[in-house]
Amino acid sequence: METVRGGIKPGHLVVSGVFGGICAGAALFSIIMVPIPGIPGGSGFWIPAGLYFALTLWFGFWGALAGHIGTFIGMGPFFGFTFQVWADGALGDFLAPLINLAIFRATRADPELKTGRDMGIWLISVIISTCLAAMWIHFVNYSFGTITFDLWKWGVIAYTIGDTLAVWIIGTLLLRSATKYIKTFPYYVKGLFS
């Protein structure tokens, strides 16, 4: 297997591409099943969130990139491939799992979530990262004139609750059931890129 620059392999790019497609499909289902009127491409239960939070803990930057590309492709057919859709949903969905990963790396928590400490860090880090992403996303919506500043805080609260629940339900299940196997996978990322 060829190893190039800092241990980044072609497989890491393939991880982003393949899982980007899965996140896009999951985003399509989320928008169709639980749409939020008014938020471009928004959904009350964002299935890809659970996916890319877990993917980022497994594949680092490449998992977050999968979420970013997947969200953009998934939201695009419904609400256009516009700057706004890219900057709010797609960029927000890139930042949130990376913040979560940073907390995990800083606290040396294990994504297998076997101990109470790891589980506690997971639950809290999801709230923090989702809330920060929600602030960014609604700031973008405010900048584009879709919402007013008074509505910003309510948007942040609603988004944080909705996304946190999705990540807790889906992400926890994925991390607890698949991490042990994925740690043996050649493209498992221990740092940020490799």
Next chain:
Amino acid sequence: MSQRSMFVHISKDSPLNLLHPLPKLASILMINTVALIIEAPIPFLILIILVMFAFRIAKVPLMRIWRLIVALVIVSQAVIISYVFTSRIPGKIIYEFPWGTYVSDMTLLFSLSMIMRYSTMLLGSTLILCTTSDRDITYGISSLKLPYSLAFIFTLAFRSTSIFIDDFAKVRDAMILRGTNFYKGSIVSRARSYAKLLIPLIFIALRRVVEYTYAVEAKGFTITGKRTYLHRYDVKPRDIAISILLASAALFTFILKYWFGILSFPGWPLNMFFGR
């Protein structure tokens, strides 16, 4: 004769098909930037009419526009609700809410402007992407001197989406045959059922990652190495001229808004009418 773009089949002699991917990407950037700069409703209206006209010239089926109506209605109602109940747009106050926000004579006009901003971005991006194939995006990214890896990931993600949807249907049917009911129980229990569906999908995807990696490595794919391209997309002087023209249009819009104030709300010609 027609050819397949990312969304539709369009006529092969569409003028936009003759362009290099670079000016196409520049068009998407320009239309979004210009829409973000403008605040005035009348210039927005003119811009939307121009974009609609461009649909005709580019021979893009207008059916594509009608599909976007739902998105526009969803965004419009939210923008109007948002501005009516939670905004303070200066003007003649018509109604003041107990929580401090008010509806002025400018509130509806401003929210209409914001709806038109979204419509412009939506129509403009759709027009360009209707005449762009995923291969154009790959070559467009390469012409912008961005890493080829990015184009590779993007193309792979596009292709993987339909494969995932097929896998999803197969796994869901298998789970239903084994007794899973996705339509029964509370929202949380249904969400958990769907989450369980993702586990086999993740493992199928991991197997695919290994297979695809072997395939691309067998074909000599490297992350940083020099590569050759099957198709040639030569940048012609016409493409460069169009790209420069588009960049100038964004700059011109910026000057019109911040120097002359023509494109600031309420903008030309309403500023004469409202005396602003």
